[in-house]
Amino acid sequence: MDDHDTTLAPAPRKVVLGFQDVEDLTAPDLPTEPVPLNMGPSHPAMHGTVRMVLEVEGERISSADIQIGYLHRCFEKESESATWTQVFPYTDRLNYISPMLNNVGYAMAVEKLLDITKEIPERAQYIRVIVGEVSRITDHLTCLGASAMELGAFTVFLYALKAREWLFELLEEVCGARLTSTYLRIGGVAYDLPPEFDAKLRGILARTQIVLSDISKLLDRNRIFRDRMDGIGIITQEDAISYGITGPVGRSTGLAYDVRKDHPYLVYDRFDFDVPIGSTGDNFDRYAVRVEEIHQSIRILDQALKQIPGGPVMHGDPRIALPPKSETYNSIEAMIAHFKIIMDGIHVPSGEVYSFTEAGNGELGFFIVSDGTGRPWKCRVRPPCFPATAVLTKVLPGLFIADVVPTFGMINMIGGECDR
Amino acid sequence: MAQIVLDQLAAKFTGGEILESGTSHGDEWARIRRDAWLAVGEFLRDDAATKMQMFIDLTCVDRLGMHGGNPDAPRFDVVLHLYSVVHKHRVRLYCGVTEDDASVDTLCGLWEGANWFEREAYDLYGVRFKGHPDLRRILMYPEFVGHPLRKDYPKEKRQPLVRRNAATRE
Amino acid sequence: MSAAEWVISKVTDATNWARKFSLFQYPFVTACCGMEFMSVAAPKYDIARFGAEFPRFSPRQADLLIIVGTITERQGPALRRIYDQMCEPKWVVAFGVCASTGGFYQNYSTMPGADQVVPVDVYIPGCPPRPEQVLDGLIMLQERIQRGEGHSQITIAAEGAQRKAEKLGQTYEGPLVSIRPIGEHPKLETK
Numbered sequence: 062m063d064d065h066d067t068t069l070a071p072a073p074r075k076v077v078l079g080f081q082d083v084e085d086l087t088a089p090d091l092p093t094e095p096v097p098l099n100m101g102p103s104h105p106a107m108h109g110t111v112r113m114v115l116e117v118e119g120e121r122i123s124s125a126d127i128q129i130g131y132l133h134r135c136f137e138k139e140s141e142s143a144t145w146t147q148v149f150p151y152t153d154r155l156n157y158i159s160p161m162l163n164n165v166g167y168a169m170a171v172e173k174l175l176d177i178t179k180e181i182p183e184r185a186q187y188i189r190v191i192v193g194e195v196s197r198i199t200d201h202l203t204c205l206g207a208s209a210m211e212l213g214a215f216t217v218f219l220y221a222l223k224a225r226e227w228l229f230e231l232l233e234e235v236c237g238a239r240l241t242s243t244y245l246r247i248g249g250v251a252y253d254l255p256p257e258f259d260a261k262l263r264g265i266l267a268r269t270q271i272v273l274s275d276i277s278k279l280l281d282r283n284r285i286f287r288d289r290m291d292g293i294g295i296i297t298q299e300d301a302i303s304y305g306i307t308g309p310v311g312r313s314t315g316l317a318y319d320v321r322k323d324h325p326y327l328v329y330d331r332f333d334f335d336v337p338i339g340s341t342g343d344n345f346d347r348y349a350v351r352v353e354e355i356h357q358s359i360r361i362l363d364q365a366l367k368q369i370p371g372g373p374v375m376h377g378d379p380r381i382a383l384p385p386k387s388e389t390y391n392s393i394e395a396m397i398a399h400f401k402i403i404m405d406g407i408h409v410p411s412g413e414v415y416s417f418t419e420a421g422n423g424e425l426g427f428f429i430v431s432d433g434t435g436r437p438w439k440c441r442v443r444p445p446c447f448p449a450t451a452v453l454t455k456v457l458p459g460l461f462i463a464d465v466v467p468t469f470g471m472i473n474m475i476g477g478e479c480d481r
Numbered sequence: 482m483a484q485i486v487l488d489q490l491a492a493k494f495t496g497g498e499i500l501e502s503g504t505s506h507g508d509e510w511a512r513i514r515r516d517a518w519l520a521v522g523e524f525l526r527d528d529a530a531t532k533m534q535m536f537i538d539l540t541c542v543d544r545l546g547m548h549g550g551n552p553d554a555p556r557f558d559v560v561l562h563l564y565s566v567v568h569k570h571r572v573r574l575y576c577g578v579t580e581d582d583a584s585v586d587t588l589c590g591l592w593e594g595a596n597w598f599e600r601e602a603y604d605l606y607g608v609r610f611k612g613h614p615d616l617r618r619i620l621m622y623p624e625f626v627g628h629p630l631r632k633d634y635p636k637e638k639r640q641p642l643v644r645r646n647a648a649t650r651e
Numbered sequence: 652m653s654a655a656e657w658v659i660s661k662v663t664d665a666t667n668w669a670r671k672f673s674l675f676q677y678p679f680v681t682a683c684c685g686m687e688f689m690s691v692a693a694p695k696y697d698i699a700r701f702g703a704e705f706p707r708f709s710p711r712q713a714d715l716l717i718i719v720g721t722i723t724e725r726q727g728p729a730l731r732r733i734y735d736q737m738c739e740p741k742w743v744v745a746f747g748v749c750a751s752t753g754g755f756y757q758n759y760s761t762m763p764g765a766d767q768v769v770p771v772d773v774y775i776p777g778c779p780p781r782p783e784q785v786l787d788g789l790i791m792l793q794e795r796i797q798r799g800e801g802h803s804q805i806t807i808a809a810e811g812a813q814r815k816a817e818k819l820g821q822t823y824e825g826p827l828v829s830i831r832p833i834g835e836h837p838k839l840e841t842k
Binding site for chain 3: 102103104105108110130131132133134135138139150153154157158203206207219222223225226229239240241476477
């Protein structure tokens with residue numbers, strides 16, 4: 062070897078330029094040592110709080126241990142001491158970027174146990190669909206905005222939040238709170254829609270479509286974005302089925318399962334909408350599926366606003382629904398009914414039921430066990446992002462450290478839902 | 482809706498492994514004897530008529546002191562939900578587990594998704610899963626003592642890791 | 652007061668004025684309040700108008716620790732360590748009712764307020780607080796900074812006074828603060 066002869070120039074190294082080659086294949090491998098690297102639990106890209114203990118060799122991850130539980134707020138234990146209606150605020154804070162969808166899931170579970178699913182007034186069902194789809198749009202906008210920001214596209218974040226702000230103000234007019242709404246009740250919804258809701262929502266949806274087209278123009282054919290998202294973080298369809306991953310992440314792998322289409326609930330069978338399915342299961346597919354789902358949600362909202370009938374928004378049975386205030390203050394029967402529901406809780410007959418809906422991240426299941434009293438015996442949430450986070454222990458090894466950021470962002474793990 | 486699943490189970494397992502089964506509120510369910518847990522799971526996953534390849538949920542129910550409950554029944558029930566993407570049906574399986582011997586076979590070999598769900602059931606209820614590759618706490622921290630979702634764990638019993646010294650404004 | 656003291660007090664006022672309008676925030680985001688934090692940073696409610704624009708994601712470079720969302724017992728050591736890593740003067744804002752008092756969570760895992768672990772200057776209640784409420788809390792914090800009433804500012808002054816009293820052999824009569832020993836940290840998870 063000519064190591065000691067410095068007069069000779071070293072042999073020219075062949076560096077192949079191209080999309081795939083990131084390492085010089087002709088140079089001898091440098092020795093590496095595995096290094097433990099801790100990401101989190103307070104980390105800007107760890108949405109909510111997750112700790113990833115990675116073992117890296119150079120820049121490549123060789124193993125990943127994902128530690129969740131930093132936001133375990135004991136939803137199940139709290140719901141065991143609350144009445145059936147008092148659980149609604151806890152459900153808001155599960156997937157906190159689409160709180161209405163959690164409310165819908167829980168309300169439907171209790172109604173299934175009460176066997177009143179068919180007796181919910183039609184207007185209430187349409188309202189549930191409408192606010193649910195609005196929540197789904199806020200969920201996807203937040204996910205896209207936050208993930209894009211972490212890749213450096215700060216403008217996309219501001220555009221997405223601008224659109225989300227309009228929707229929050231609309232939800233505030235409906236139920237009084239921008240984020241944690243607690244709008245649903247067992248048997249219907251708490252209040253009717255405000256006047257002019259139709260016109261306002263249509264205006265917002267038109268502007269949201271403009272925002273989405275701006276975002277697409279910035280990201281879809283952006284070289285940096287595509288390079289960081291294409292082919293990264295691939296989840297296979299077999300893994301998605303075996304782990305139980307549903308929702309946009311599951312559909313991006315090619316798994317054609319959407320609860321709204323396969324097991325329609327509320328009035329979803331009356332709408333005409335498509336379900337986007339990905340092909341490769343990489344990050345870009347998850348992004349594209351979410352963008353298209355926003356468009357489909359806008360389509361559903363358009364049809365729902367046309368079809369919504371008039372009528373009551375709450376079930377009529379005084380053992381389930383609070384009587385109107387005018388009656389509560391003026392008649393003894395209504396006052397007693399009000400008192401019993403508030404103090405004891407709705408008496409749900411004993412039994413166990415599992416009810417599932419399509420939340421922002423996939424199949425949100427509620428397995429509730431009732432012992433016949435006004436408080437749940439057990440109220441289990443089956444979180445859709447729990448298995449999606451679990452699959453990361455399989456997907457991350459082999460990726461670069463920098464790939465963790467878009468992959469984790471596109472899984473859309475929401476701490477409140479994963480840790481409950 | 483998923484009666485075929487219960488029928489297939491009854492046809493295949495005739496040795497008393499299926500203790501009870503039924504339909505309630507539109508959900509099909511079956512109670513499985515503990516030693517047949519793995520065999521039933523494997524059958525449901527692979528049989529062509531059931532094809533329950535999607536793992537949905539695994540949790541526990543603690544029936545200690547349940548109003549109207551059976552005092553002789555085992556304290557914990559491990560509850561499993563499975564779904565078939567092909568046939569679009571689902572089933573719920575129960576497995577009764579006593580307090581003294583709170584353990585059941587792991588399903589990690591059949592469905593990879595079972596891994597984290599079983600860790601959570603162990604963490605919150607104390608039910609052990611025999612053969613699990615990595616059975617440790619997932620939602621609570623390792624220093625935590627006890628299994629918080631059991632009915633005899635008080636809701637507000639905290640085990641703090643760190644507290645500030647307010648007297649010296651630290 | 653003497654001329655030197657007058658000059659020092661004016662310099663302190665000017666320094667506090669500069670500090671309050673250039674807060675570098677470390678958003679310790681855990682839960683739902685994070686969504687409202689994002690809204691506060693978004694164009695409509697713009698926190699940049701108040702000088703607290705860009706988040707510094709390293710505690711070494713930040714001076715305002717905004718604790719956004721529920722703190723669990725598991726998160727406690729991490730929060731404490733991040734607070735300790737920040738340089739003084741530093742301020743802490745508890746954003747949301749979970750960070751202030753635990754919120755409506757009263758259970759085995761939720762810490763009843765972040766002030767169990769770090770001294771908090773301003774508590775912003777709300778579940779989640781409206782962005783206007785957050786800006787109100789921020790302005791309240793800025794006023795406290797101007798008056799020198801943040802916990803960290805009092806601690807620095809008191810530490811100095813304690814040391815001076817010890818050196819001169821006088822009795823110290825002010826708020827008791829610990830002259831911090833170096834090298835003590837709460838145990839973190841090592842697994």
